[in-house]
Amino acid sequence: MRVGVLTGGGDCPGLNAVIRAVVRKGVKEYGFEFVGFLDGWRGPLENLTTPLGVDQVRGILPRGGTILKSSRTNPFKIDGGVERIKENLAANGIDALVAIGGEDTLGVATKLADLGVNVVGVPKTIDNDLSGTDFTFGFDTAVNIAMEAIDRLHTTAESHHRVLVVEVMGRHAGWIALHSGIAGGANVVLIPEQPFDITKICDYVERRFQSHYSPIIVVSEGAVPVEGGEMTLVSGEKDAFGHVRLGGIGDRIAKEIEDRTGKEARAVVLGHVQRGGTPTAFDRWLATRFGLHAITAVADKDFGCMVALRGTSIVRVPLIEGTGELKLVRPEEYAEAEVFFG
Secondary structure, eight states: OEEEEEEOSSOOTTHHHHHHHHHHHHHHHHOOEEEEESSTTHHHHHTOEEEOSHHHHTTOTTOOSOTTOOOOOOGGGSTTHHHHHHHHHHHTTOSEEEEEESHHHHHHHHHHHHTTOOEEEEEBOTTOOBTTSSOOBTHHHHHHHHHHHHHHHHHHHHHHTOEEEEEEOOSSOOHHHHHHHHHTTOSEEEOTTSOBOHHHHHHHHHHHHHTTOOOEEEEETTOOBSTTOOOOEEEEEEOTTSOEEEOOHHHHHHHHHHHHHOOOEEEEEOGGGGTOSOOOHHHHHHHHHHHHHHHHHHHTTOTTEEEEEETTEEEEEEHHHHHSSBOOOOHHHHHHHHTTOO
C-alpha cells in the first residue's frame, strides 16, 4: 500500500512525532511506502511531494514544527480543487491518506472522505478544543510555555508594583488560559466562554495590591467583555477557512485598568512562542501513540475515522466527531479557577 501524509493548519509541537510513528510502524510492520505532501492541503492540490521513509524521519522526534511544512489551504474554496486532489493522489498511486490537523484540516478530510477519498485523521491543535478526544498533542507544550512565562512575570510585577496582563492563544476555547493560569498562580483568568466584567477585574486588581502583591491576569485572545462583547481583531481580513486574525485584547484590558485604577499595567503577548520549540514528554508520547494507531487504522482500511484519546486508551471515532463541534470550558471548570481570583 502507498500512503500519503500531510500536516495542515498552524504548526504544533508533536507533529514530527506523529509523522515518525506513522512511517516507522508502516514500513516495519506493514511494508507500506510513503509519500509526503508539502504545505498541508496545498500539497495534494498542487502535487507538491517529498520522499518520506525511515531515513527522512530519523532524529525528528524532539523537533518542533513539521518537516512536511503547513498551510491553511482550503481546496473547497478553489475551483476544481477537489478534482485536482483526486487526480494527484491517483497520479502518485496513493491508496490512503493520513491527514494530521485541527478543525479546519480535518473538516476538509471529512468532506473528502464523504467523496470517496480514503482518509484517516489525526487530531492536532494547541487549543485542545477538538471534540472527540480528551487531549490533543501540542496543548501540554503550550501550557508549559505559558506557565513558565507567568512564573517569570510574577517577579517583574512585584518589583515594579505593576499589573501584567498575559495574552495567550485561544480563539473560541480558553483551555490554555485556564490550565496555565491555575498552574502559574494567576489572579484572574479570562476565557472566551465567559464574558468578563472590566469593573470586576479592576476590583480584583485593587484587592491584590492591598495585599502588597501585584496582579497577574491571563487572558485568551478570544475573550470578550460583557459590554460590547466583540473579539479584538488585528484586522478584518479572513483566511481560507473564514477566520479573522485576533490580537490586542491584552493591551485593551491593560489600558482599561490603567485608566480606571491609576495603576501601571502592561500587556505581554506570548503569541507564536506557544507553538514553537521542542514538545514536552507528554506531547511526544501522545503524538507517537496517535501515529501508531493511525497507521493501524489505514492497514485495517478503516477509513473516514480519526484516532482519539479517551482516558488512557487510543480509540477510533468518525471524523465528524472531531470537527462537529468545539470542546469548550464548562462553567464548573472555570469556577475552579475563580476560587483564586483577586
